[in-house]
Amino acid sequence: MFKRLGLIAALAAGAGACANMVQVKIDVVDQRTALERQVLGTYQQLDGDLTLLASARSLDAQGRLKPVPPLPEGRRAAIRALQRSRFNQDDIERLKADQIIGENNKGYLTYSETESTRGDPKLAAFAQEMVSQENADRLILYRRVMEVTEGFGEGGLPKVETIMAGLMADSARPGDLVQDGAGRWRRKDSR
Numbered sequence: 001m002f003k004r005l006g007l008i009a010a011l012a013a014g015a016g017a018c019a020n021m022v023q024v025k026i027d028v029v030d031q032r033t034a035l036e037r038q039v040l041g042t043y044q045q046l047d048g049d050l051t052l053l054a055s056a057r058s059l060d061a062q063g064r065l066k067p068v069p070p071l072p073e074g075r076r077a078a079i080r081a082l083q084r085s086r087f088n089q090d091d092i093e094r095l096k097a098d099q100i101i102g103e104n105n106k107g108y109l110t111y112s113e114t115e116s117t118r119g120d121p122k123l124a125a126f127a128q129e130m131v132s133q134e135n136a137d138r139l140i141l142y143r144r145v146m147e148v149t150e151g152f153g154e155g156g157l158p159k160v161e162t163i164m165a166g167l168m169a170d171s172a173r174p175g176d177l178v179q180d181g182a183g184r185w186r187r188k189d190s191r
Contacts, residue, residue: 078144081137091130093173100127102177102185107142107164108135112177112185138164 060066071079092109095101100117104110109131117124142160146152152160169178174190 074144074147077140081140085134085137085141088130088133091126092134095127095130096173096176099175099177099187101131102179103165103168103172105165105169105179105181105183107161107168108138110179 092101096103098114098116099112100114100123101109101111111128111131113124117127142157142164145160146156169188172178172188174188176188177185178188179185
């Protein structure tokens with residue numbers, strides 16, 4: 001029985017070799033998706049850390065608050081960056097809706113002078129400060145992602161930035177300014 005199966009397999013392999021070769025296309029999309037999932041997992045972990053720190057309180061036997069256990073500096077900096085980013089989120093969303101800032105193709109925000117910012121220097125300064133703070137926070141978070149995510153080495157920052165640029169563009173609201181890979185700015189479609 002096994003000899004007969006071996007002979008059939010050999011004939012099938014020989015016949016396949018004589019037939020036209022089939023071209024196989026392999027997309028690397030799955031690898032990028034896996035990296036995106038790792039990056040998102042890191043963000044979710046930081047979000048959980050932020051929630052835990054904000055809600056966890058414990059008392060000692062005398063009824064005094066126990067100090068929070070110390071966190072590694074990189075983790076603490078990432079949590080602070082996430083806190084400030086969340087605090088600024090409403091202002092950033094409003095500035096995006098007014099097309100004063102947009103998501104660039106490197107994973108950061110870009111300021112764009114508009115009619116309203118030319119007429120209001122305080123608005124322009126505020127928008128530029130929001131961009132500066134958010135970009136600083138994102139850089140801290142991207143570096144933290146590199147530290148804790150397998151597959152990113154010392155030179156992994158551009159890869160994290162590219163992944164995050166795609167995720168930020170995907171999550172942008174309809175009408176927000178988004179820069180494509182070629183550097184062209186467009187308003188995100190409602191689709």
